[in-house]
Amino acid sequence: TISLLLDGDAGQLNKEQDDFLKKGYEINERMIKLVSDLLNAARIEEGRFGYDFKDMDLEDFLGSLIGNYREVAKGKSLNLIFNKKAKNLPRIYADPEKLSLALNNLLDNALKYTPAGGSVTLQLGSQGNYALISISDTGVGIPSTEQQRVFSKFFRASNVIRLETEGTGLGLFIVKNIIRRHGGEISFSSKEGAGTVFSVTLPLKKE
């Protein structure tokens, strides 16, 4: 309903009405994400996070995923790069919804924790029987003394709390669970003030 109003479907809005509605829209979206993250974390812990695996083409999948971020990146003056080091990779067997949830979380983080003017790179490569996806950024990084807690529930590093960024610290807990369930692994390396790289492996389908 709010987006219909914002689109002017019920008449032209003045600047103030538009601003108020936009704020309401954002807060509502944030609430939806929060409830959905809380539910997902609870489902994971109860073993009720259901999966629906399909045969998928990773290159196409990542291409359309990153397409959704072009606008946000532009708005924040970030350079968004898709680097395909491996082409014509074998297909993977994955749950597309869960995999987008995981990779969107990683891309969200990279964009959220990188100040304007920086860059975010999504890279697709391969390593033996695994596809290798990395998401790197030139952002604020994670302080080394806090890095061992990154995948725990509700963890948020001191530097991002200081920057007053939004978040609940559930994203990476969910991401790790999803990647593991696909038979893959997730790791990262980060330097405070310089940037972060998250690397994900996913098993390729055997011919």
Ligand code: ATP
């Ligand atoms: P949300 O649950 O809304 O995703 P969040 O982004 O704070 O909130 P996570 O995605 O789980 O939570 O990330 C946990 C913490 O790890 C972040 O708060 C931040 O401190 C750190 N972090 C994750 N990704 C990055 C990154 N790319 N650059 C810098 N810090 C990061």
Ligand code: MG
């Ligand atoms: Mg996050």
